[in-house]
Amino acid sequence: MAAVVTGPDAKPAASHRCRFELKKYKTAFTCQVCRVESYDAERYRCNHCGEDRHMGCIRLADEIKLGPGPKNIFSTGPVFMLFDTPQKGRNSKNEKWAKNCLVCGMPIRHYSYHAQTTGNKDLNMHPRCAELTTFNTNSRVPLELQTGERHSCVWCGKKRPEGASPAGPTDFYCWSYRLTGGRNRIHVHCYTEMVIEALKSIAQLDDDDNIHIVLKRRRSSDRNELESILSEVLKIGLDVAGIGFTDIFLDLA
Numbered sequence: 001m002a003a004v005v006t007g008p009d010a011k012p013a014a015s016h017r018c019r020f021e022l023k024k025y026k027t028a029f030t031c032q033v034c035r036v037e038s039y040d041a042e043r044y045r046c047n048h049c050g051e052d053r054h055m056g057c058i059r060l061a062d063e064i065k066l067g068p069g070p071k072n073i074f075s076t077g078p079v080f081m082l083f084d085t086p087q088k089g090r091n092s093k094n095e096k097w098a099k100n101c102l103v104c105g106m107p108i109r110h111y112s113y114h115a116q117t118t119g120n121k122d123l124n125m126h127p128r129c130a131e132l133t134t135f136n137t138n139s140r141v142p143l144e145l146q147t148g149e150r151h152s153c154v155w156c157g158k159k160r161p162e163g164a165s166p167a168g169p170t171d172f173y174c175w176s177y178r179l180t181g182g183r184n185r186i187h188v189h190c191y192t193e194m195v196i197e198a199l200k201s202i203a204q205l206d207d208d209d210n211i212h213i214v215l216k217r218r219r220s221s222d223r224n225e226l227e228s229i230l231s232e233v234l235k236i237g238l239d240v241a242g243i244g245f246t247d248i249f250l251d252l253a
């Protein structure tokens with residue numbers, strides 16, 4: 001029989017395991033497995049300890065095969081193995097950035113999918129970010145993924161988001177989503193940050209179910225152009241976040 005545990009600090013007693021149930025929320029959360037902050041409406045939650053997990057992080061495969069990835073960087077079909085922490089081989093040539101996720105560029109604080117390439121490069125990824133690369137039809141991937149850093153990110157205005165390693169190679173570290181206009185891109189990390197900020201800034205729907213969002217501008221580019229580009233891509237994220245709406249009106253303050 002299941003034990004009834006009550007109170008805000010209630011944890012399951014030692015003999016009772018967490019019980020995660022698939023639920024829907026309209027707020028951001030941090031996954032306890034990969035420690036990546038996200039906004040997906042659907043997530044697993046244990047009501048005893050109040051912990052959340054991505055749908056994909058409720059049960060991680062011991063190994064995954066990725067490919068082909070942007071610019072076919074995984075054309076050889078490398079096998080990524082699951083480890084408790086990011087891995088660094090003895091002969092690794094990327095000591096300085098091995099602890100950072102190849103895809104989003106951020107440090108990996110817990111589980112990592114790791115592969116070592118023939119070039120003695122250690123590739124590590126958050127489980128969440130590895131998931132982004134596995135399917136073409138993943139609804140949580142808002143736009144086409146790309147590598148390369150010729151243009152700055154429209155959100156942070158930089159080549160790399162804050163927290164990413166400056167040492168990673170430009171041709172395949174720290175991915176972004178391709179935006180309209182060819183030159184425009186937004187970091188994978190920055191896209192999540194933007195949607196979470198938008199979620200927090202949604203005041204109220206008007207009578208026609210339109211959402212009004214005010215976001216702080218990070219860089220001084222053409223405001224009108226950026227507002228129309230970003231409101232289009234925000235729609236995809238807010239949809240994943242479970243917010244129903246007719247249209248979005250974005251103001252870059």
Ligand SMILES: [Zn+2]
Binds near residue numbers: 017046047049051
């Ligand atoms: Zn629990």
Ligand SMILES: [Zn+2]
Binds near residue numbers: 053
């Ligand atoms: Zn996760």
Ligand SMILES: [Zn+2]
Binds near residue numbers: 103125129
């Ligand atoms: Zn990542």
Ligand SMILES: [Zn+2]
Binds near residue numbers: 154155160187
């Ligand atoms: Zn950015």
